[in-house]
Amino acid sequence: MTGQPQEVLRVTDLRTYFPVRSRGLIPHVVGQVMAVDGISLSLNAGETLGLVGESGCGKTTAGRTVLRLVRPTSGKIELDGQDITNLSMKELVPLRRKAQIIFQDPYNALNPRHTVGKIIEAPFRIQEVEPPGGVRRTVQDLMERVGLNPEHYNRYPNEFSGGQRQRIGIARAIALKPKLIVCDEPVSALDVSIQAQILNLLRDLQEEFGVAYLFIAHDLAVVRQISERVAVMYLGHIMETAPRRIIYSGPLHPYTHSLLSAVPIPDPERQQKRTRILLEGDLPSPLNPPSGCVFNTRCFQAQERCRVEVPQLVEAAPGHYVACHFPVATPPAAVQVPHATHGDGSGPEGAVTGA
Amino acid sequence: MSQDVGRKPEAYLSVSDLVVRFPSEDGIVHAVEGVSFSVTRGKTLAIVGESGSGKSVTAQAIMGLVDRRVASVSGEVWLDGEELVGMPDEELRGLRGLKMAMIFQDPMSSLHPFYRVGDQLTEAALVHQKLSKSDARSLAIEMLRRVGIPAPGQRVDDYPHQLSGGMRQRVMIAMALINSPALLIADESTTALDVTVQAQILELITKLQVEFDTAVILITHDLGIVADIADDVVVMYGGRLVEAAPTRRVYYAPEMPYTLGLLNSVPRMDRERVDRLDPIPGNPPSAVNLPEGCVFQPRCTYSHLVTDGACVDRNPDLVEAEPGHFVRCHLPGAERRRIADGVLATLAGDPA
Numbered sequence: 001m002t003g004q005p006q007e008v009l010r011v012t013d014l015r016t017y018f019p020v021r022s023r024g025l026i027p028h029v030v031g032q033v034m035a036v037d038g039i040s041l042s043l044n045a046g047e048t049l050g051l052v053g054e055s056g057c058g059k060t061t062a063g064r065t066v067l068r069l070v071r072p073t074s075g076k077i078e079l080d081g082q083d084i085t086n087l088s089m090k091e092l093v094p095l096r097r098k099a100q101i102i103f104q105d106p107y108n109a110l111n112p113r114h115t116v117g118k119i120i121e122a123p124f125r126i127q128e129v130e131p132p133g134g135v136r137r138t139v140q141d142l143m144e145r146v147g148l149n150p151e152h153y154n155r156y157p158n159e160f161s162g163g164q165r166q167r168i169g170i171a172r173a174i175a176l177k178p179k180l181i182v183c184d185e186p187v188s189a190l191d192v193s194i195q196a197q198i199l200n201l202l203r204d205l206q207e208e209f210g211v212a213y214l215f216i217a218h219d220l221a222v223v224r225q226i227s228e229r230v231a232v233m234y235l236g237h238i239m240e241t242a243p244r245r246i247i248y249s250g251p252l253h254p255y256t257h258s259l260l261s262a263v264p265i266p267d268p269e270r271q272q273k274r275t276r277i278l279l280e281g282d283l284p285s286p287l288n289p290p291s292g293c294v295f296n297t298r299c300f301q302a303q304e305r306c307r308v309e310v311p312q313l314v315e316a317a318p319g320h321y322v323a324c325h326f327p328v329a330t331p332p333a334a335v336q337v338p339h340a341t342h343g344d345g346s347g348p349e350g351a352v353t354g355a
Numbered sequence: 356m357s358q359d360v361g362r363k364p365e366a367y368l369s370v371s372d373l374v375v376r377f378p379s380e381d382g383i384v385h386a387v388e389g390v391s392f393s394v395t396r397g398k399t400l401a402i403v404g405e406s407g408s409g410k411s412v413t414a415q416a417i418m419g420l421v422d423r424r425v426a427s428v429s430g431e432v433w434l435d436g437e438e439l440v441g442m443p444d445e446e447l448r449g450l451r452g453l454k455m456a457m458i459f460q461d462p463m464s465s466l467h468p469f470y471r472v473g474d475q476l477t478e479a480a481l482v483h484q485k486l487s488k489s490d491a492r493s494l495a496i497e498m499l500r501r502v503g504i505p506a507p508g509q510r511v512d513d514y515p516h517q518l519s520g521g522m523r524q525r526v527m528i529a530m531a532l533i534n535s536p537a538l539l540i541a542d543e544s545t546t547a548l549d550v551t552v553q554a555q556i557l558e559l560i561t562k563l564q565v566e567f568d569t570a571v572i573l574i575t576h577d578l579g580i581v582a583d584i585a586d587d588v589v590v591m592y593g594g595r596l597v598e599a600a601p602t603r604r605v606y607y608a609p610e611m612p613y614t615l616g617l618l619n620s621v622p623r624m625d626r627e628r629v630d631r632l633d634p635i636p637g638n639p640p641s642a643v644n645l646p647e648g649c650v651f652q653p654r655c656t657y658s659h660l661v662t663d664g665a666c667v668d669r670n671p672d673l674v675e676a677e678p679g680h681f682v683r684c685h686l687p688g689a690e691r692r693r694i695a696d697g698v699l700a701t702l703a704g705d706p707a
Contacts, residue, residue: 054549161638191405196620196634225622262550264579265625271582279551282519340557
């Protein structure tokens with residue numbers, strides 16, 4: 001593996017729109033779902049970028065577009081220095097050695113009719129690679145590396161638990177020692193006691209192979225655990241991106257503030273003293289996003305300018321980019337409400353002050 | 356505040372020694388093995404556990420939703436002075452919706468896609484209440500208003516697919532509460548929602564709980580939600596209740612190694628970040644093949660401290676370690692507390 005920090009992924013102004021067709025005699029395009037609407041990001045070898053946001057924000061589409069599993073509408077994707085934006089499916093095959101994916105659902109991501117051995121060796125078969133020491137031996141080493149018993153080579157996915165299946169998916173993803181793995185909600189379907197095992201495994205593999213992760217998740221605590229940098233997405237746009245510490249202890253975007261304040265923490269006394277920012281309404285439709293800043297319909301900072309002018313990502317501090325006309329370090333007290341508090345003692349009166 | 360998770364005379368729901376078993380191709384599934392707890396009106400009891408721990412089956416057994424032609428259900432479930440285990444289906448149907456109601460994880464699969472939400476709401480009301488059609492409709496609109504759905508007069512004629520996920524969950528809550536039941540069971544009812552919506556729904560549940568003086572059973576795996584709204588906590592593992600106590604005790608003075616392992620293994624935003632998490636080793640047991648002794652023993656890092664091998668041989672009894680704090684563990688009390696203190700002290704301090 002290379003020692004120098006080296007860029008493995010660069011995405012520039014990427015857009016992925018899905019056409020919406022009318023039904024009827026002559027179907028025609030009546031609109032576009034703007035799933036990803038102009039995002040830019042980069043990722044170095046051995047680094048983890050967390051991509052967080054609520055459902056429908058476009059984070060999964062972004063991850064799939066980066067791997068060209070979905071065709072981008074416009075923009076540029078460079079993988080390991082090579083422009084892959086417009087490559088054909090055939091031209092993409094060799095690039096799959098460099099970039100892999102781990103899926104959320106370990107039940108549907110594995111072919112139930114294939115043995116574990118066959119699943120994990122698939123990358124070698126497809127890429128026509130003969131690993132030194134033979135395929136079977138290499139697959140068993142991989143199984144051992146991800147914490148599976150190599151003797152289970154001939155078993156089928158249904159004989160494994162959810163956590164073990166996710167390990168199978170990970171073994172398959174690292175088989176060709178890729179430079180980039182897109183991890184799409186890799187632990188959200190797992191039990192809490194298993195999540196920690198998988199997060200540790202991903203971390204160990206990164207240290208060993210220097211693989212970069214684009215880690216897509218909605219769980220902010222999980223993202224904080226694994227990422228060096230974090231990008232917060234909302235309705236197809238990156239609202240804020242910064243090193244982990246800044247996102248979690250000094251964010252500037254009103255949406256990041258809202259998101260962080262909504263996560264309940266596992267400590268009853270602290271939780272009851274926390275407040276959350278009241279977000280009005282639901283996520284607008286990506287078919288018809290609001291004009292100006294896409295967050296303006298729910299934002300406590302919104303002013304006339306936000307409804308007209310799209311804010312650009314600007315560098316507020318080194319490495320800290322914010323797309324907001326009116327960024328704030330501390331949200332005003334007026335928009336904060338107590339969390340749902342339980343009846344255990346203090347009650348709502350005691351829970352008005354900030355954390 | 357209730358300090359007692361054991362049986363109390365004024366408890367609205369009281370479950371004792373509940374056992375639910377299903378036959379399967381591989382053998383008997385021991386879904387729930389001797390679970391007891393109670394909940395009073397106005398209070399929230401959280402049942403915490405991983406998939407396969409038996410928490411959802413416990414809820415289904417209370418609601419009478421376990422098919423008794425297939426499964427064997429034993430033990431006692433007392434709801435407002437009536438014993439539900441063994442009650443004929445007809446009678447149970449009279450209680451469901453009226454005295455107890457349940458909201459599920461996925462509102463889309465609980466709402467009928469072909470019927471307007473208003474019709475589904477009024478149907479729930481008309482089962483138990485004598486109302487004219489127009490009164491039922493006004494009641495449906497009123498309930499939609501109370502659960503915070505904007506323009507309820509128009510929304511009442513919407514189909515489920517026209518609503519967002521959060522709105523559908525609100526409709527589910529409205530439907531569950533339309534007959535003002537005194538017991539509400541929420542089974543992972545915010546798991547599929549985004550955090551910002553989840554916060555709104557939890558707030559709604561607690562607000563309505565005060566309004567209706569409802570006993571709430573919250574089934575979840577999310578320790579943050581439990582810290583947020585529960586009064587008491589029952590921790591389940593491998594079909595068994597392994598620890599039960601008031602919420603604060605579970606978080607600040609847990610005694611069962613599994614509870615401790617859970618608290619210690621989740622990534623925490625309220626603590627300084629550590630590079631490596633401290634997971635519970637191994638995998639949860641299969642409900643067909645439960646371990647002989649303590650269900651948690653194969654994954655427990657402290658069972659070697661029990662010298663006579665009791666952890667492997669015998670299922671520990673549920674003991675009351677402190678008033679209202681029940682633990683199922685062979686470790687001596689002093690040892691349990693020493694271990695817990697040690698682990699909780701290693702949780703890194705405040706962030707930043």
